[in-house]
Ligand SMILES: NC(=O)C1=CN([C@@H]2O[C@H](COP(=O)(O)OP(=O)(O)OC[C@H]3O[C@@H](n4cnc5c(N)ncnc54)[C@H](OP(=O)(O)O)[C@@H]3O)[C@@H](O)[C@H]2O)C=CC1
Ligand SMILES: CC(=O)[C@@H](O)[C@H](O)COP(=O)(O)O
């Protein structure tokens with residue numbers, strides 16, 4: 251099984267607490283997940299919580315939720331973690347192998363919310379162990395979507411889409427039949443620069459780019475939203491999750507972020523999924539699946555919102571979306587190169603080593619310099635091409651930074 255596009259007719263019996271693990275527990279998605287879990291502690295048993303190096307936050311979350319194991323990827327944070335967990339009885343571990351082991355630990359439900367390609371090996375490990383995987387980490391699918399979804403099918407693992415648009419598509423497709431789905435539209439807020447001129451965007455600072463109009467998220471996805479690269483990554487993510495062709499997918503800018511996606515059927519019906527922009531809605535959908543939980547979010551009040559507006563994306567002012575669409579159409583390993591270059595470019599922009607337009611510039615230049623070839627078929631192949639693309643992008647960075655300044 252992959253994304254379960256038919257809801258079971260009966261709820262899965264649940265006399266035992268659901269054993270859950272959260273990869274990326276200290277981040278925006280991880281925190282929202284644990285917020286839901288902490289509201290019904292009798293229903294869940296927290297197994298493993300994983301972060302990169304924020305030992306203080308991780309230990310606090312582990313204590314608050316009675317986790318069995320807390321893991322930091324960065325071995326340098328291990329001492330702080332053991333100190334913060336002292337006397338709690340919670341096991342501590344560190345290093346990339348410990349992260350993969352935590353992902354494979356017996357659990358009924360695993361949230362994959364590590365940011366970037368760093369999340370690929372642990373997410374794949376959880377999937378390969380047959381866990382029900384709530385997938386927030388879109389970079390996994392952009393880098394290695396073919397092999398990721400193939401592995402899910404081979405082991406019969408369930409993949410539940412967490413990304414708000416993909417969760418909306420998942421909900422829209424449940425009305426089925428799958429074969430009657432004609433078109434899928436992902437909405438984009440347009441980001442903080444939606445109405446800015448090209449000249450103003452060229453001078454945008456990290457602080458300005460980090461001010462998302464509607465969502466509170468980690469830095470990397472927030473910068474991707476500002477460049478619209480996020481929507482490009484999401485088109486590739488949707489293609490893999492729902493086995494769609496590039497021609498069946500499109501993007502509509504919707505500044506209110508109330509409608510998250512549209513699924514159009516062969517009879518002309520279009521299903522839209524709506525909610526206030528709060529990730530606890532799609533996370534709760536995945537946590538409860540196939541049952542609907544009672545969610546804590548503000549209820550949608552359309553009369554107060556009054557108007558929902560839609561416009562086409564401007565690919566001239568936001569070239570990152572065009573580049574991602576071209577990588578999607580090119581297929582093969584182009585998305586792997588695109589994702590790696592984008593991770594380098596976003597980090598460089600946040601470090602003020604690159605201008606905002608330099609993000610798209612560096613991704614385009616990297617795609618021109620690396621011959622992508624066929625889509626990676628193994629984790630080793632995906633990680634090798636990812637590493638090679640990062641080296642190329644780092645090498646091109648000074649030239650692109652000079653050009654774009
Ligand atoms: N935030 C959102 O609303 C949405 C996010 N997503 C996707 O979900 C993923 C997570 O996003 P978000 O929560 O915003 O990101 P954050 O930056 O807020 O959190 C990232 C998490 O990953 C951990 N982490 C980073 N690197 C590693 C590593 N090498 N090994 C182990 N853990 C690591 C961080 O730990 P530490 O704190 O120690 O650094 C942190 O817990 C991204 O792929 C994003 O695109 C998708 C839709 C919406
Ligand atoms: C919440 C979520 O799913 C993000 O990926 C969101 O899509 C970001 O907003 P944009 O629509 O601005 O990209």
Ligand SMILES: [Mn+2]
Nearest residue numbers: 413414415484
């Ligand atoms: Mn999204």
